[in-house]
Amino acid sequence: MNLKEMLNFADRIVFEKTGQHLDDLQEAVLKGTVQHETYKHVAKDFDCSESRVRNAASQLWQLLSEYLGEDVNKKNFRSAMERFQVSNVSNFAQNVSEQHISGSFNICGEGRHPPDISNSYNDEKSNSKPTKTLHQDLSEMPELGDFYDRTLELQTLTTWILQQNCRLITLTGISGIGKTSLAVKLVQQIKDEFEYALWFTLDEFPTIDKFQSNVTQLFSQSENLDSSPTNQKRLPLIKYLQKHRCLIVLDDIHNLFGSGELAGKYKPQYEEYRCLFKQIEKLSHPCCFLLVG
Ligand SMILES: Nc1ncnc2c1ncn2[C@@H]1O[C@H](COP(=O)(O)OP(=O)(O)O)[C@@H](O)[C@H]1O
Ligand SMILES: [Mg+2]
Structure with a gap:
């Protein structure tokens, strides 16, 4: 650092x-x-x-x-x-507008999280047992070449996600330090514990409406495939998240924020992502959002 x-x-x-x-x-x-x-x-x-x-x-x-x-x-x-190098920010949603996402944490080294917020990750309802992944959309996930070390980081993240049921985790750090690779390795290792595993690389972030509609489309499609075809109405994203245990990775989220400030700010067109992250953090559901800077 x-x-x-x-x-x-x-x-x-x-x-x-x-x-x-x-x-x-x-x-x-x-x-x-x-x-x-x-x-x-x-x-x-x-x-x-x-x-x-x-x-x-x-x-x-x-x-x-x-x-x-x-x-x-x-x-x-x-x-x-x-x-304190792997950041696990449970109240990310509240503060993310103030954070300068890129370059604030390195991800090498031992990951720790502050005791005063760690309990807030626990969600009594989300102690669901591992479920076989039924649906994956990892088409945007980069292929992983040789991958070395990161044992401790992988262990830490796995514990946070599978045992502590963290709902929102951010991986931030300077460009090229290995955030995306670490996330890919993690997803490969734990995806089968989730009903849905989804990866979005957001070079160009869609508007919040478009993003939510893309994701809900995936859910509603697979629900219709699982049950006999019905005219099921598309629900708000959070409703699907409350019904299904999902691992959702958003890579390159620094694109949501303006750069060059000590404390980053959402770009005006992405302001509404704050509400989504807040919902994900606050509401009860069994999913994990991994935001990669
Ligand atoms: N643990 C690792 N072992 C081997 N190569 C790695 C590892 N982590 C990252 N790399 C390599 O370093 C480069 C940058 O990694 P990347 O994950 O894209 O960084 P970031 O997402 O932080 O910008 C890539 O070429 C990647 O393959
Ligand atoms: Mg990256």
Whole structure:
């Protein structure tokens, strides 16, 4: 993780915890920490008292510790951030509009998730037993060439999805780090635990209406195939998600967001995806959406 990625990540955490982005002093503390500067040095650069820097730092360490589930301080800030590398953001829907999706997390290394949100993934109704995959549309999933390592990441994601019933997971990180490959490998390993396994690569995202209608079409088609042909009415997407255990991957979701900002924003035409992600996160259903940045 480079300095910018660390600042992005810290900004997301602070925003999630406080509703406010990093202020200039907090940013100076983090930069100084990464560059092994003393608080005195930071205070001098920032032209303020050392005690003000210490206070700001102590509040920051507190927020980061709560979020990361371990004691974070000046000495271990960098390593703590790097340990938290596979992102599992259950309240993604709430915050995704504020996040800069590309380049914020690396996916190498040990994956962890914060204890304060981990329980919210559990959905009592979704402890369904593994079901044979009945329907797959993986035509847009890239073919996987040689694939090495990532054992820990695969284990972590598998646990989150199959045991903890995470409903919404994001994999983000700089381009080329292996997010898509990791997702492909994961899908290959766990797809048979789901009734539906679907992969969408969204170079050019459709509008939310088009996207929902494409997906519901898949469901309604296969339902009609399963039962004798009827004139079943197409339901809203969430209704299908509540009926069937699905694994749905959306790759390249950074295309939903504007780039070049510390905290990303949905492009205006994709604003409504926020509601979809919110529903997926909040409502009870047995599915998992894996969003790959
Ligand atoms: N675990 C891995 N083992 C071998 N090659 C990998 C692995 N992960 C990624 N790669 C290779 O690295 C390149 C970039 O990976 P990709 O998954 O497309 O990255 P991203 O989605 O993060 O941009 C691809 O050529 C891919 O085959
Ligand atoms: Mg990719």
